[in-house]
Structures are given as C-alpha cells and as structure tokens.
Amino acid sequence: MRARSGLVTGVLVAGLVAGAPVAAGAAVTNPPVGVGASGIGTATAVCPQGTLVYGTGGNSRRGVRAVVPDSQLRRVTVTAADPAAAVTAYALCGGPAAAPRLVAAGGQGSSATVACPDGTTLSGTGGAASGFLTGIAPNLDLGTVTVTGTGGSTRAYGICGDFPNLLLVKVSSPYDAESPKVATADCPIGMDLFNGSATVKDGGNIIALGAALNFAADSVTATGWDVSPGLARWSVTAFATCG
Numbered sequence: 001m002r003a004r005s006g007l008v009t010g011v012l013v014a015g016l017v018a019g020a021p022v023a024a025g026a027a028v029t030n031p032p033v034g035v036g037a038s039g040i041g042t043a044t045a046v047c048p049q050g051t052l053v054y055g056t057g058g059n060s061r062r063g064v065r066a067v068v069p070d071s072q073l074r075r076v077t078v079t080a081a082d083p084a085a086a087v088t089a090y091a092l093c094g095g096p097a098a099a100p101r102l103v104a105a106g107g108q109g110s111s112a113t114v115a116c117p118d119g120t121t122l123s124g125t126g127g128a129a130s131g132f133l134t135g136i137a138p139n140l141d142l143g144t145v146t147v148t149g150t151g152g153s154t155r156a157y158g159i160c161g162d163f164p165n166l167l168l169v170k171v172s173s174p175y176d177a178e179s180p181k182v183a184t185a186d187c188p189i190g191m192d193l194f195n196g197s198a199t200v201k202d203g204g205n206i207i208a209l210g211a212a213l214n215f216a217a218d219s220v221t222a223t224g225w226d227v228s229p230g231l232a233r234w235s236v237t238a239f240a241t242c243g
Contacts, residue, residue, distance in 0.1 A: 031192035032092040034215030041083040046075045047093035052100050053159060055124035055195025055241060057090035057220065059210035065149075066128035067136065067197075069157060073100055081132035081208075090213040092124070092194055098161040100124075106147070106155030113146040116160035123166060123241060124159030124195045134209060135199030138239055142166055148199065159195075166194065166243045175201065175235040179226035183235075187218035187242035195241035198222030202234040211238065218242065 032054050037045040047053055058067035058078035062085035069076050069091075078089035094100075100123065106112035116122050122142040127133055129149020136156075138145045147156040167188065173181040187193050197220070198211040208225040222238035 031218075032094045032194055034193070034213065035091045035093060036088060036213070036215075038086065038088045040086060042077060042079045043087050043089040044075050044077045045089040045091035047073075047091055050095070051093035052096055053091050053124060054094045054098070054100060054161075054163075055092035055159065055193070056126050057092075057196040057211045057213040058088065059090075059212040059223075060085050060087040061208055061210070061223075061225070063132040063208040064210055065132050067126045067133070067157075068128055069102060069124065069126050069159060071102060073102055073159065076126070079128075088212070090196065092213075098123070098163055100159050100161035103158045103160055104155060106153065108153050110150065110152075110154060111146060111148045112154040112156040113144055114156040114158045115144040116142075116158055120160040121163040121166055122158050122160055123163045123243075125197050126157030126159075127197075128155045128157075129153070132209075136197035136211075136239075137199040137237070138168055138195075138197065138241065140168055140170070142168055142241065163194075163243060166241055167191065169240040169242060170237060172201075172237040173222075173224075173235045176233050177231055179224075181224045181234070181236045182221060183238040184219055184221045185238040185240035187240055191218065191242040193218040193220070193240060194243050195239075196220030197239045198224075199237050199239075200224055200234060201237065202232065209236065
C-alpha cells in the first residue's frame with residue numbers, strides 16, 4: 001500500500017462489489033504479496049508457500065507471447081515473443097480464503113474472451129498468442145477478460161474468486177503516431193495492486209507490449225514500441241486492478 005498524497009487525474013475507475021458475499025471468516029490477504037522473476041526468453045514467478053496467485057503481469061521490450069498462471073495457481077510463467085529477449089514475470093499472491101479459481105477459453109482467431117462464474121469477481125488475468133500479445137483487457141465490471149494477439153490463435157485466462165470491492169483503474173497514452181508510448185495506472189491512495197495488464201489500440205505494426213508492475217507504488221506501466229513509426233496513430237492502455 002502506498003503512503004503518499006496527491007490527486008489521480010485522467011483516470012477511468014470502475015468499482016465492483018462481488019455478486020456473492022465472502023464466506024464467514026474469509027479474509028483476503030491485504031496487501032497481496034508481490035513476487036517478480038526475470039529471465040531470458042521465459043521467466044516464472046512462484047508464490048510463497050501457503051499462498052495462491054491472485055494476479056499477474058508480464059513485461060519484455062521485445063514483446064510478450066504469453067502470461068500464464070498455472071492450473072494450481074502457484075506460479076505465473078511469462079514468455080517473450082523473442083526467445084533471446086529479457087523478460088519479467090510478476091505474481092501477486094494471497095491466502096486461500098478468497099477461493100481463487102482459474103478459468104480459460106480460446107482457440108483460432110485474433111481474440112478470446114473468458115468470463116468468471118456467477119457470484120465471483122475477476123482478480124487476475126492472463127493470455128497467450130501464437131505470435132505476440134496485443135492486449136490483455138479486463139472489462140470494467142471485472143467479470144470478463146479479452147485477450148488479443150497475432151499468429152492465428154489466442155487464449156484468455158481469468159482468476160476468479162470472492163474478492164469484494166475491487167476497482168479497475170484504466171489509463172491510456174495519447175492517440176498519435178509517436179513511438180514509444182507509455183501509460184501508467186496507479187491504484188488510489190489506500191488501495192493495493194492485485195493485477196496488471198495492457199492493451200494496444202490500432203497500430204498494426206506494434207511488436208512490443210508489456211505491463212511492468214511496481215509493487216511499492218501499487219502501479220502498472222504499459223509500454224509499446226512501433227517497429228515502423230510513421231503516420232499511423234495508436235495508443236497503449238494500462239490496467240491496474242486494486243483492492
């Protein structure tokens with residue numbers, strides 16, 4: 001949790017109260033424990049013993065192919081689009097009382113969407129593409145996540161559970177032809193970061209998109225690079241899920 005003052009401006013914030021109450025005695029780890037791991041080509045962030053993945057993030061200057069929580073919600077593996085590129089994986093981890101569960105859907109095509117079961121809230125996201133990811137975008141009511149990418153196939157992952165009072169903060173860069181582009185989404189003062197992701201609007205030649213998580217500042221920074229800067233306009237958007 002950040003201990004700083006100031007105003008959040010130019011930010012779209014949506015709040016959600018989970019459709020079902022948290023079971024008696026249940027408690028979400030607050031703040032979630034942030035774990036980061038770096039590597040070349042691939043990196044895996046592993047949650048501390050006794051905790052589960054609440055949220056994810058992944059970053060590489062050469063683009064990201066996949067941000068995937070494992071089926072047991074113990075780790076997050078991030079794969080760079082370039083196997084020789086540096087990559088960072090992020091996991092935000094908490095106790096089992098929130099009953100987080102993983103949902104996934106995908107197939108052929110440039111986008112895939114998965115929805116949380118009724119009565120649960122989306123706390124974390126993930127995605128994979130056979131080429132490279134161009135977006136992992138939770139919707140504003142934190143009920144679904146849509147993944148976009150190149151290469152012909154995509155897969156969306158959602159982490160859903162009993163997470164009351166989560167907020168989604170969405171911040172976009174200017175929509176123009178400049179490159180690179182950066183957008184940072186900060187959790188409101190007094191709230192903690194649960195998940196980070198990013199997406200690109202237009203700009204078909206974007207080859208790199210990542211979401212770098214700052215655990216100390218409870219913020220998410222999306223960065224995109226256009227391989228052939230020119231007249232085409234585009235933008236990046238950062239998403240921070242906060243609680």
